[in-house]
């Protein structure tokens with residue numbers, strides 16, 4: 001399943017340009033249904049012409065099953081890059097479990113792995129039993145076959161909005177279980193039957209981590225967080241509204257200091273984003289029911305930093 005681009009709602013030219021840029025630059029995953037995995041995944045068939053410059057980069061990165069042996073560092077931007085020397089988040093910890101392990105996307109920069117372990121450790125203290133961790137990055141990062149524009153440099157992770165159960169999930173459950181959609185059917189608020197204060201607490205704990213630069217969540221989730229935050233609100237600024245993200249939240253961490261070739265996000269501007277353009281417009285018809293537009297052509301290797309081409313064939 002592929003993501004689709006969304007048509008900018010009517011507005012002045014500047015806001016349309018800003019939204020188009022946001023679509024390109026933010027490049028977070030959005031508007032996706034959940035996919036099951038398989039306990040017996042079919043390996044991808046070899047490519048007939050891997051050196052053909054028109055080959056989509058996702059075909060090449062999607063066939064790399066191991067990280068490079070270099071010291072860990074990220075290269076490029078969250079939605080246009082790769083990672084050397086990625087570490088795996090172990091499939092199980094005391095307070096986390098990795099979902100969809102057949103995808104082999106539990107890789108990231110050591111800072112991301114450490115952040116997830118830190119948040120998992122903190123989770124029970126805020127009333128969330130533990131983390132079910134969705135996609136991080138592929139072993140060498142890069143574009144993916146399904147689901148994401150970003151997650152390319154080992155600094156993004158999806159965390160399910162279902163708390164970890166009090167037992168170890170089976171291999172099959174990890175492939176087939178679905179996460180909880182916390183947004184009401186009309187998209188205008190969270191579903192009071194499933195949303196709890198613990199959902200807010202785990203997102204707040206993630207946002208308060210000093211390594212975290214941004215969190216992407218559905219507008220209805222941001223609305224609930226704004227309503228429930230009380231006086232401690234500075235962290236809300238990091239929670240950015242985006243399409244989809246109704247069954248997981250997406251955490252992004254800052255460029256690591258060991259990665260001079262990592263391109264950071266622009267600094268956050270504005271206030272906590274609980275009103276006006278930041279939030280209210282997401283509940284207009286144009287945003288609630290956006291029209292899909294033509295898909296972007298897939299990234300090719302020439303679209304990625306040169307170091308990512310070398311990384312593809314590195315030991």
Ligand SMILES: [Zn+2]
Pocket residue numbers: 029148151156157158249250251
């Ligand atoms: Zn994500």
